[in-house]
Structures are given as structure tokens and as C-alpha cells.
Amino acid sequence: MAEETVPRKPSCSNHPLLQCADLILPWLTPPELANVSMTSTSLRKASASITTLRSSDASRTFENLPVPFHNTVDHYPYAYFLYTPSLILPSAASHLLRQPWGSSGSVPLSSAPRCIPSESVSLVDELGQSVLSGCDCESCGDVGSGCPCLGFGGLDDVGIECGPGCGCGPDCGNRLTQNGVAVRVKIVRDERKGWCLHSDQLIRKEEFLFEYAGELLTTKEARRRHQCYDEISSNGKLSSALLVVREHLPSGNACLRLNIDATRIGNVARFVNHSCDGGNLSTKLIRSSGALFPRLCFFASKDIQQDEELTFSYGEIRKKAIGLPCFCGSPSCFGTLPSEDT
Numbered sequence: 001m002a003e004e005t006v007p008r009k010p011s012c013s014n015h016p017l018l019q020c021a022d023l024i025l026p027w028l029t030p031p032e033l034a035n036v037s038m039t040s041t042s043l044r045k046a047s048a049s050i051t052t053l054r055s056s057d058a059s060r061t062f063e064n065l066p067v068p069f070h071n072t073v074d075h076y077p078y079a080y081f082l083y084t085p086s087l088i089l090p091s092a093a094s095h096l097l098r099q100p101w102g103s104s105g106s107v108p109l110s111s112a113p114r115c116i117p118s119e120s121v122s123l124v125d126e127l128g129q130s131v132l133s134g135c136d137c138e139s140c141g142d143v144g145s146g147c148p149c150l151g152f153g154g155l156d157d158v159g160i161e162c163g164p165g166c167g168c169g170p171d172c173g174n175r176l177t178q179n180g181v182a183v184r185v186k187i188v189r190d191e192r193k194g195w196c197l198h199s200d201q202l203i204r205k206e207e208f209l210f211e212y213a214g215e216l217l218t219t220k221e222a223r224r225r226h227q228c229y230d231e232i233s234s235n236g237k238l239s240s241a242l243l244v245v246r247e248h249l250p251s252g253n254a255c256l257r258l259n260i261d262a263t264r265i266g267n268v269a270r271f272v273n274h275s276c277d278g279g280n281l282s283t284k285l286i287r288s289s290g291a292l293f294p295r296l297c298f299f300a301s302k303d304i305q306q307d308e309e310l311t312f313s314y315g316e317i318r319k320k321a322i323g324l325p326c327f328c329g330s331p332s333c334f335g336t337l338p339s340e341d342t
């Protein structure tokens, strides 16, 4: 005899969105997640667990070490931005509209592009001699090994590492800055400065910390975005992270301008705040043999204790200007943050 079938009311766990919540929710922005969480108790719980996972690692598992958020001053659990562990060209960035963040399964590290896909280049001096040719070594971390990349001199304030133009592989010891964030850091909320990057371990003077990753822009596009960000950030709604770096080329007459925007897509370096006394970080451009562009890398300019905030100088203030207020707290504080107009 056939059993009597009682039509069931659809339960919450049968909600189509809940059944694939783990697949969909990690792709949502914070406002979208908040909207979804209001629709049922189960989705509220699922959204809460996404938020917990997001605040436990800003790097979306792209880095070797998790980078947690800590906030005891207001209700923001994390800052929302897309993550890239290395420089990215705008053509690639424009395709990157969303990125999963907060799924219980992690994104495999191998899917993270570590270097911008660049064509092999060779830099030449005024006589047309190649000054950065790469090496044929299979392994050249040893200073005594005679690797030409280690012995190179000629560009002031520019470090040289092995790169795509070399015969060695990713494990070569002369690729110190090419493996993502090298020290334990955390992102701490401050009432006046917003998010701040802090050390979560003792860091020794001259140790490498991380590079400044983001979108590599043309100067025209950087100027356009600067103007746009200035307008929005004047009402306190945006913390822009567009950095301009100038590299003087060997001839002394030419200057390469790098515009790196980490506002929408970036890495942990986008949380480093300004300090008028220069802070505890110094920057250096690192060229890798065969890579088209140098990368801006951060090193400790002094010993840094665990929990100390990591800061550097955003630039000089040459004239009195009306700008965003500076709260660096150093005795030499100028009162205003450096910008293109100061």
C-alpha cells in the first residue's frame, strides 16, 4: 500500500539561495551581503560566518600568512577591496570586478598572479650596452656565487634581483621581494586615521616587509583619478591609496614615473599610514631582470616591535596647503597630509 504523502511547507534550509550560499555569498559586496542577511535567520547566520572569515584575513589567502582585522572603536569588521599580491595592469584589473572572499574552502595560492605578465626587456645605457641582462645561474642566492644580478651597480636607490630574464627559478635566493608579504602584520582600526597596518612580530632593521601592489596607471589616468578621489575623500567617505613614485634613469635626464593605485585593488601596503617624521619604513625600487617595471618595496628603517604601527612619509610638504588633517602624532607633525598639491 502506498504511503500517504503530506505536502511539506518549504523549509528555510530548502531556500534555493541557502542551498548554494557557500558558492554565492563569498562573491557579494558588504551592502549586498547585508541585504541577503535580512531575508532569513539561516542566511543571517551564513552571512555572519562570511564576515568572520573576511575579518580573519584581508589577503583572501593570497598571502602565505593571514592578515587579520582588529576593530575596537566602531562597527566596521573589515575593509572591502579586491586583492592582488603584485602589480596589475589596468587592462587586467578592468576584468576583475569581483573576487570571492569568505568561503570556507580557500582560494588556491597558485591562482594568484605573483608578477605582472611582462614582456622581457633589456635596459641599455647611453652606449647601447645592456645594463640589466639577467643571469644563467640555476641557483644564485649565494653572494659568492658570481651571479651578475648580484654584482650589478649603476642605478642609485634601485635594487636588482633575479627575475623572468634569468636562468634560475622562483626558489632562487636572489628573489627576496617576490614571494608576497614576508612578516606577520595585522590591520587595526583607529578613530581618526581609519585602518592602520601594525606589525605582529619583531621586525629587524633592513628586513623586507612587502611591496606596494595595485594597478599600474598611466600618468594621465592617475591625474584623473587623483582629482576624483580628492573630491570624494574631502567628505571623509574614501581613503585613497594612489602612490606616485619617480625613478631617475641612468642618464640623469630622464625620470620614470610610476603611478600605483591600490584604492580598488591592492595588497596590505594600502593600509600603511603617513608619518611626518618618516615613520619606521623606507622604500626602495627593485628591478628584476627581464621585468618591464620596477616594484616599490618596503623595508624596516629601524627595529620595529610587535604591535607597533607601520608608517612612512607620503612625501614632502613644500607649501602650506589646505588638505586632509594629519594625525600622525609625531613631534614634527605638519598638521596636513602631503598630496600632489602640497
Ligand SMILES: C[S@@+](CC[C@H](N)C(=O)[O-])C[C@H]1O[C@@H](n2cnc3c(N)ncnc32)[C@H](O)[C@@H]1O
Pocket: 079, 192, 193, 194, 195, 196, 233, 238, 239, 240, 241, 242, 270, 271, 272, 273, 274, 275, 324, 325, 326, 327, 328, 337
Ligand atoms: C593609503 S590609505 C591608508 C589606510 C587608511 N587609513 C584606510 O583606512 O584605509 C591613505 C589614507 O589614510 C588616511 N591617513 C593616512 N595617514 C594619516 C595620518 N597620518 N593622519 C590621518 N589620516 C591618515 C588618509 O585618509 C589617507 O588618505
